[in-house]
Amino acid sequence: MKNNLQIGILGFGTVGSGVLRILKHHEPKLNQVTGVSLKVKKVLVRDMEKNRGSIAEGIELTLDADEIVSDPEIDIVVEVMGSVDDAKKYIKKALVSGKHVVTANKDLIALHGNELVALAKENHCDLYYEASVAGGVPILRTIVDSLASDEIQKVFGIVNGTTNFILSKMTNEGKSYDDALKEAQELGFAESNPTNDVDGIDAARKMVILTRLAYGMNVEVNQIETKGIRNLQQKDIEMARKLGYKIKLIGSAIQIENKISVDVGPILVPNNHPLASVQDENNAVFVVGAAVGETMYYGPGAGELPTATSVVSDVITVAKNIRLGTSGNVFSSYQHETRLAEDTEVFNKYYIAIEMQDKTGQFLALTKLFSQFDIGFDQIIQQPLPSDMSKVVIVTHKINKDQQKKLLTVLKGANEMNLLVCFKVMEGK
Known part of the structure; x- marks a missing residue:
C-alpha cells in the first residue's frame, strides 16, 4: 500500500495553477481525508521563463508532456490543457502506462469519452471528469452517486456561464448583444472567438456528458438540436419581460417513456422559476427524479478555484481508490440502449415572433395558417411597425415538435410574412 502518491499536471493555466494552489494550501486536510500524502512532482508548461511566484516552488516544470505521462513515479495525471487532440493523445498514453487520470476537458469527454472510458477499464485505471460540466458545481458526482437509486426524468439548466453573463447584461442593463459580448470578452468570460459559447456548442457538449451519466445513453453532439444566442x-428580451419571462440559454435532456429528447437553445423561463434568477457567469442545473422530485444545483460555472476544487475532489477519489485497492473506476458503468424520442412525442409551448403587412385579412390568414396544424394561441401581442408593417408575437398552446417544424417551414415561405424568431417556452412553477 502506497503512503505517497505523486501527481503530474498537464497545463499550468488558470485551472492548473488553481489545482496546484489547492493541493499545496490544503495539504494537511487532503492527507488526512485520503490517508496518503499527495505531492505534485511535475507540471507541463508552455513557457519555462514565465514568473509563477511561490506557487511553483519545489515543482519540476517541463515543456515535454511525455516526461509526465511516461514517468514511472507519477501515479495520477491531471489534464487541464484545454485542447482535444493533444489531450486525448496524452491521456491515452497515461492510461496505457497504468496511470489514473483526472480531466476538466468537456470537449474531450463529450467527443471521445466512450473510447477513453473503455481504455481506462482495460488498464484498470480510474478516469474522472467532474470539472467538465458546471465548474465548481458537483453535478456529475451527484447524478452518479447521490441519485443512483432514483429514475432521473429530466436534467436541464444553465450550463454555460458566458452566455448567461451576456443574457444577464442584456436583461438587467438593457445592453445590446454586441456590447454585452464585448464586456464578457474584456472580463475574460468570453474568448476572442466566442463561437462555441454563443452558438450553443459548449452547452451541447456538456449535455452529451450529462445525458450519458443520467440515462446511460450515448447521444452525439450532432444529434442535439442546438441554437445559440447570436x-x-x-x-426579444423586452417582449419576454412583458409576457412575464426571462430568456436563458438552456440545455435539457428529458425522458419520454423509455426514450430521451436532448436540445440546447434560448428558452423563455417564467420569472417565478429559480433559473430566471441565475445571474452573470453562474450555472444552475435542475435534476428531476421519480422519487426525489425536483433538485437544483447552483454555483460558479468557471474560474480558477471553483473548477480546481472539482478537479481536486476527483484526485481525492482516485487516491482513496488506490489506498483501498479498488482502482479501475470510471464515473458510471450504467448503460442503456440509446433511443431518441420522435418529434411527435416531444411537446412544448413556443414563442413565435412574426413581421407582416399591417392590412385587412392578414391576421385572418395567419390564424388559418396556425389552425392548419391544429395549433392554438395562448397569448397574442401585436405591435405596429414603420412602413405599414406590424410585429405579431404568439405564445402557443403545447404542441409537438413535428407541428412546430411544419409551421415554421410554411411561415418561412409565406408571402408578406417574415418569421423572426421561435423559442421554446418553459412552463411555470
Missing part, C-alpha cells in the same frame, strides 16, 4: 435582440 441573433438575439434587445426587443
Whole structure:
C-alpha cells in the first residue's frame, strides 16, 4: 500500500495553477481525508521563463508532456490543457502506462469519452471528469452517486456561464448583444472567438456528458438540436419581460417513456422559476427524479478555484481508490440502449415572433395558417411597425415538435410574412 502518491499536471493555466494552489494550501486536510500524502512532482508548461511566484516552488516544470505521462513515479495525471487532440493523445498514453487520470476537458469527454472510458477499464485505471460540466458545481458526482437509486426524468439548466453573463447584461442593463459580448470578452468570460459559447456548442457538449451519466445513453453532439444566442435582440428580451419571462440559454435532456429528447437553445423561463434568477457567469442545473422530485444545483460555472476544487475532489477519489485497492473506476458503468424520442412525442409551448403587412385579412390568414396544424394561441401581442408593417408575437398552446417544424417551414415561405424568431417556452412553477 502506497503512503505517497505523486501527481503530474498537464497545463499550468488558470485551472492548473488553481489545482496546484489547492493541493499545496490544503495539504494537511487532503492527507488526512485520503490517508496518503499527495505531492505534485511535475507540471507541463508552455513557457519555462514565465514568473509563477511561490506557487511553483519545489515543482519540476517541463515543456515535454511525455516526461509526465511516461514517468514511472507519477501515479495520477491531471489534464487541464484545454485542447482535444493533444489531450486525448496524452491521456491515452497515461492510461496505457497504468496511470489514473483526472480531466476538466468537456470537449474531450463529450467527443471521445466512450473510447477513453473503455481504455481506462482495460488498464484498470480510474478516469474522472467532474470539472467538465458546471465548474465548481458537483453535478456529475451527484447524478452518479447521490441519485443512483432514483429514475432521473429530466436534467436541464444553465450550463454555460458566458452566455448567461451576456443574457444577464442584456436583461438587467438593457445592453445590446454586441456590447454585452464585448464586456464578457474584456472580463475574460468570453474568448476572442466566442463561437462555441454563443452558438450553443459548449452547452451541447456538456449535455452529451450529462445525458450519458443520467440515462446511460450515448447521444452525439450532432444529434442535439442546438441554437445559440447570436441573433438575439434587445426587443426579444423586452417582449419576454412583458409576457412575464426571462430568456436563458438552456440545455435539457428529458425522458419520454423509455426514450430521451436532448436540445440546447434560448428558452423563455417564467420569472417565478429559480433559473430566471441565475445571474452573470453562474450555472444552475435542475435534476428531476421519480422519487426525489425536483433538485437544483447552483454555483460558479468557471474560474480558477471553483473548477480546481472539482478537479481536486476527483484526485481525492482516485487516491482513496488506490489506498483501498479498488482502482479501475470510471464515473458510471450504467448503460442503456440509446433511443431518441420522435418529434411527435416531444411537446412544448413556443414563442413565435412574426413581421407582416399591417392590412385587412392578414391576421385572418395567419390564424388559418396556425389552425392548419391544429395549433392554438395562448397569448397574442401585436405591435405596429414603420412602413405599414406590424410585429405579431404568439405564445402557443403545447404542441409537438413535428407541428412546430411544419409551421415554421410554411411561415418561412409565406408571402408578406417574415418569421423572426421561435423559442421554446418553459412552463411555470
